[in-house]
Amino acid sequence: EAVTLRYSSWLPLQHHMNEKAMYPWFAEIEEVTAGRVKVEVLPKVVGTPQSQFDVVRDGLADISFIVAGYTPGRFPLAEMGELSFIGSDPRVFAPAFNRIYRKHMEPLNEFDGVKLLTIFSNAPGNVFTTTKAVRSVADMKGLKLRSTGPYTTDLLNRVGAIPILKSSTEAFEMLSTGAIDGSLGQRETIANFKMTELMGHGTLIPGGLFSAALGVIVNPDAWERIAPEDRAAIETISHEKLAALGGATYYEADRQAEAAMRVVETLKLETADPDFVAELRQAVAPLEAAWAERAKAKGLADPLAVLEELRSEVAAQEAQAK
Amino acid sequence: MLKWMDRLTGLIGSALLFLLMIITFIDVCGRNLFNHPLTGASEITEILLACIIFLMLPGVAMKQLHIVIDLIDIVSTRAMRIAEEIFSAVASCSMFGLIGWQLWALGDKAVGYGDATPSLQLPLAPVFYFIAVLSFVNAIVFLIALPRAVGTPAAASKSDSPETVAAPEKLHLPV
Amino acid sequence: MVAAGAGFLLSFVLIFLRVPIAVALGITGFVGFGMLIGWKQSSIMLALTTRDAAMSYSMCVIPLFILMGNFIAGTGVSRELYKAAQAFLGGRRGGLASATVWSCGGFAMVCGSSVATVVTMGKVALPSMRSFQYKDSLSAATIAAGATLGIIIPPSVLLVIYGIMTETHIGKLYAAALVPGALGILGYVAAVKWTVWRDPASAPSAVKSSRQERYEALLSVWPVALLFALVLGGIYSGIFTATEAAGIGAFGAFCLALARRRLTKQVLYDILLDSAQSTAVIFGLMIGALIFTEFLNYTGAHTALLSFVQDSGFSPFMVIIVICVIYIILGALMEELSMMLLTVPLFFPIVTGLGYDPVWFGVLVIVLCELGMIAPPVGVNLFVVRSFAPDIPITTVVRGIGPFVAADIIRVFVIASFPILSLYLPALFFD
Ligand code: NA
Ligand code: NA
Numbered sequence: 001e002a003v004t005l006r007y008s009s010w011l012p013l014q015h016h017m018n019e020k021a022m023y024p025w026f027a028e029i030e031e032v033t034a035g036r037v038k039v040e041v042l043p044k045v046v047g048t049p050q051s052q053f054d055v056v057r058d059g060l061a062d063i064s065f066i067v068a069g070y071t072p073g074r075f076p077l078a079e080m081g082e083l084s085f086i087g088s089d090p091r092v093f094a095p096a097f098n099r100i101y102r103k104h105m106e107p108l109n110e111f112d113g114v115k116l117l118t119i120f121s122n123a124p125g126n127v128f129t130t131t132k133a134v135r136s137v138a139d140m141k142g143l144k145l146r147s148t149g150p151y152t153t154d155l156l157n158r159v160g161a162i163p164i165l166k167s168s169t170e171a172f173e174m175l176s177t178g179a180i181d182g183s184l185g186q187r188e189t190i191a192n193f194k195m196t197e198l199m200g201h202g203t204l205i206p207g208g209l210f211s212a213a214l215g216v217i218v219n220p221d222a223w224e225r226i227a228p229e230d231r232a233a234i235e236t237i238s239h240e241k242l243a244a245l246g247g248a249t250y251y252e253a254d255r256q257a258e259a260a261m262r263v264v265e266t267l268k269l270e271t272a273d274p275d276f277v278a279e280l281r282q283a284v285a286p287l288e289a290a291w292a293e294r295a296k297a298k299g300l301a302d303p304l305a306v307l308e309e310l311r312s313e314v315a316a317q318e319a320q321a322k
Numbered sequence: 323m324l325k326w327m328d329r330l331t332g333l334i335g336s337a338l339l340f341l342l343m344i345i346t347f348i349d350v351c352g353r354n355l356f357n358h359p360l361t362g363a364s365e366i367t368e369i370l371l372a373c374i375i376f377l378m379l380p381g382v383a384m385k386q387l388h389i390v391i392d393l394i395d396i397v398s399t400r401a402m403r404i405a406e407e408i409f410s411a412v413a414s415c416s417m418f419g420l421i422g423w424q425l426w427a428l429g430d431k432a433v434g435y436g437d438a439t440p441s442l443q444l445p446l447a448p449v450f451y452f453i454a455v456l457s458f459v460n461a462i463v464f465l466i467a468l469p470r471a472v473g474t475p476a477a478a479s480k481s482d483s484p485e486t487v488a489a490p491e492k493l494h495l496p497v
Numbered sequence: 498m499v500a501a502g503a504g505f506l507l508s509f510v511l512i513f514l515r516v517p518i519a520v521a522l523g524i525t526g527f528v529g530f531g532m533l534i535g536w537k538q539s540s541i542m543l544a545l546t547t548r549d550a551a552m553s554y555s556m557c558v559i560p561l562f563i564l565m566g567n568f569i570a571g572t573g574v575s576r577e578l579y580k581a582a583q584a585f586l587g588g589r590r591g592g593l594a595s596a597t598v599w600s601c602g603g604f605a606m607v608c609g610s611s612v613a614t615v616v617t618m619g620k621v622a623l624p625s626m627r628s629f630q631y632k633d634s635l636s637a638a639t640i641a642a643g644a645t646l647g648i649i650i651p652p653s654v655l656l657v658i659y660g661i662m663t664e665t666h667i668g669k670l671y672a673a674a675l676v677p678g679a680l681g682i683l684g685y686v687a688a689v690k691w692t693v694w695r696d697p698a699s700a701p702s703a704v705k706s707s708r709q710e711r712y713e714a715l716l717s718v719w720p721v722a723l724l725f726a727l728v729l730g731g732i733y734s735g736i737f738t739a740t741e742a743a744g745i746g747a748f749g750a751f752c753l754a755l756a757r758r759r760l761t762k763q764v765l766y767d768i769l770l771d772s773a774q775s776t777a778v779i780f781g782l783m784i785g786a787l788i789f790t791e792f793l794n795y796t797g798a799h800t801a802l803l804s805f806v807q808d809s810g811f812s813p814f815m816v817i818i819v820i821c822v823i824y825i826i827l828g829a830l831m832e833e834l835s836m837m838l839l840t841v842p843l844f845f846p847i848v849t850g851l852g853y854d855p856v857w858f859g860v861l862v863i864v865l866c867e868l869g870m871i872a873p874p875v876g877v878n879l880f881v882v883r884s885f886a887p888d889i890p891i892t893t894v895v896r897g898i899g900p901f902v903a904a905d906i907i908r909v910f911v912i913a914s915f916p917i918l919s920l921y922l923p924a925l926f927f928d
Contacts, residue, residue: 332770332773333766335770335773335777336766336769336770336773337769338773339560339564339769339772339773339776340769342557342560342561342744343561343564343744343747343748343751344748345744346557346561346740346741346743346744346745346747346748347744347745347748349741349744350736350737350741350744350745354736354737364554367554367557368552368553368554368557369552370557371551371552371553371556371557371560372548372551372552374560374773374776374777375551375776375777375780376551376777377773378773378774378776378777379777379781381774381777382774382777382778382781385774387774387778388517388518388519388520388778388781389517389518389519389778389782389832389834389835390515390516390517390518391512391513391515391518391830391831391832391875406514406515407515409514409516410514410515410516410517410520413511413516413520413521413524414516414517414520416524417520417523417524417527417543420527420540420543421543421544421547423540423544424540424541424543424544424545425544425547425548427541427544428544428545428548449552450548453548453551457547
């Protein structure tokens with residue numbers, strides 16, 4: 001008989017991640033299982049964005065996606081996807097991160113309690129400011145910038161900026177009146193929160209200053225209810241394929257956001273020069289070391305080597321794509 | 323013992339509320355005047371809020387301040403009124419008992435994951451255990467308050483005149 | 498859909514069996530979720546929902562605004578507000594009642610709760626009107642109605658809760674509520690005039706004031722004006738967010754009470770304790786309602802109702818009228834915060850699905866709550882008046898409330914028909 005999985009989404013139901021990645025993937029699930037597995041989209045999120053892992057583990061909903069940074073410390077391995085300078089093109093680094101994660105980290109079972117169907121990092125993060133152009137680490141000193149998660153908070157502290165931990169709507173209010181000086185964010189996120197018009201400068205960081213690691217998870221009992229051959233069929237369209245789909249929607253959203261930004265005359269976009277990038281690399285090195293410690297504690301033998309493997313794989317493919 | 327506990331939780335809850343106000347004030351002033359917001363202000367706020375709520379809940383149950391609709395007396399006999407009170411106390415006790423039990427389990431899970439707040443790294447498990455215990459206390463208070471509830475004039479079916487609807491102590495309405 | 502209907506039915510039965518509303522909603526949500534999803538999941542859901550509601554940064558705005566209102570009530574500015582309004586309006590027949598409405602409006606600018614407004618303004622206005630031989634029916638009804646301005650004129654605890662529940666911009670809600678709040682003052686003053694015209698004996702005498710007295714009385718209300726400007730000005734200039742504004746407002750009111758030497762240790766403790774208790778009562782309700790909402794999410798009621806509405810051939814405005822009628826009936830039978838927590842999760846998706854503005858709907862809901870607070874049989878404010886004037890029979894209060902209820906019904910209709918009244922200011926301030 002048919003199994004129906006109930007999907008809880010903390011993003012708005014019309015968000016591009018839902019419309020361009022999740023819903024098409026749900027349709028594909030139904031197709032590859034010949035209708036034996038269906039996904040029902042719930043009208044509202046079950047619980048809160050931060051509680052999605054608990055919600056799925058305990059079966060309050062069957063399927064959802066989580067952001068590693070929302071529960072700091074729980075998923076140290078997945079946090080690799082949130083680090084700096086992973087890559088510039090989500091179409092490349094999203095599936096690449098998935099491959100590396102599965103190869104080295106999935107066996108360590110940090111998502112114990114749920115079935116992980118994919119994990120990927122979404123889009124490269126940049127620096128957006130209202131008035132002051134950011135061209136060096138010195139420029140960031142003393143700026144009040146909205147932080148998006150624990151990693152970016154550490155990063156901002158590291159470079160002498162002042163991390164502001166407020167929700168996007170609160171940040172919008174504070175930006176619109178100059179109470180804060182800017183926000184870290186992906187192009188897509190800045191556009192989504194309608195902050196484009198508020199910004200005077202955007203410094204795009206080649207390789208991305210940070211990212212968000214998203215995981216799609218399923219309740220294990222619900223997963224067991226699905227026939228083995230259907231589970232296998234779903235797995236073939238998940239993992240790297242779903243990561244690539246997610247990466248592609250974020251790439252497209254980022255591209256559209258940038259096009260919209262270029263039209264706004266008051267917003268100047270520039271790309272960080274190699275000196276600035278070098279400064280930033282130096283600044284984040286201790287953060288990477290700290291991450292490596294946490295990952296080691298979780299059982300990963302040589303985290304920095306894994307990170308290097310990811311970076312070189314992404315770099316090679318991005319070069320090839322050009 | 324009960325009175326003593328009520329005073330203690332009331333005192334701590336009030337102090338924490340004052341602290342909540344001060345923290346918000348310092349955070350805003352720090353950010354705007356000294357370019358230095360209070361580190362971890364929002365996470366302290368969240369913990370304080372949970373503690374205030376659960377510290378006050380037993381007292382609220384004891385003094386019967388929860389909002390109850392005393393619309394009409396569908397039942398007018400004293401026996402029925404007492405049955406209502408018993409039913410209501412048992413329902414309330416079960417709900418908060420269940421919440422307490424599951425909050426405790428949440429505390430166990432938080433220990434397992436090492437859950438902590440993002441900037442100050444305050445462990446979350448003690449908070450969950452604390453509010454779980456208070457939730458149990460709250461559940462028990464509903465039963466302890468039962469004789470008092472049954473004995474109040476409101477319960478004693480003086481219901482024919484509409485004026486008894488408004489027992490002043492039930493008017494602790496917050497909005 | 499059937500499940501949702503059964504859920505609403507069960508919760509109403511429990512509520513009218515005098516189970517605390519918080520528990521009635523929570524138990525119904527627990528049972529419903531348990532039957533649809535599973536009992537183990539349902540018990541975990543209770544704790545997750547409780548944790549997420551109690552440990553939420555955005556919700557700390559609630560205790561802080563309550564605290565601000567209670568500090569303000571402790572400062573004694575209610576007396577000055579009333580004196581100022583009386584100096585300007587007291588000269589006409591029924592002027593003290595009009596002055597009561599205006600001073601309630603003024604107090605509402607610094608207090609987010611209607612009940613606190615009844616108690617604080619009532620203690621000042623009622624003895625004064627009585628000493629001038631106003632009929633109790635007019636005085637008590639004026640106080641009960643005027644105090645509902647506390648939840649429409651910003652700051653407002655109910656608007657904040659609506660904003661948090663529906664993720665609607667709180668600054669915009671505040672801006673949107675200003676015109677409907679002003680309309681409320683005008684409506685209640687009209688209700689006073691109508692009452693006095695019908696029954697001149699209800700307000701037999703008048704108090705004349707000199708120009709000098711008026712000037713001095715107006716000057717004395719500066720603390721209220723300052724605090725209002727601080728809170729709303731801070732939000733609109735972006736110096737702080739609506740959440741932070743609550744903390745700043747509370748601190749400002751605390752300083753004001755200190756400066757006026759009103760705060761003995763005991764008074765401070767009473768204010769804090771009272772605010773903390775109110776906080777627990779509100780969060781008890783919110784936790785219950787959120788548990789109920791988790792159950793509602795699984796019933797498919799939202800989609801079913803929306804498609805029913807779309808297929809029924811009702812015009813969107815007719816849907817709004819139906820919703821208003823439901824609120825008027827519920828408002829007469831229920832306490833308003835509970836009503837809002839119970840119904841908004843169901844109506845909000847429908848209303849926004851029909852293309853209406855969430856900010857406008859929020860203001861409409863609050864005006865409907867104002868109406869519910871003075872609508873018998875369960876009009877909260879009618880009872881609260883009696884908490885400090887127990888000698889006034891409830892029937893007397895109810896006798897005077899008619900014109901005020903009528904004014905509110907007209908206001909509901911005006912705000913529903915002309916969204917521009919609510920939406921002009923938020924667009925001006927924020928877009
Ligand atoms: Na107000
Ligand atoms: Na009512």
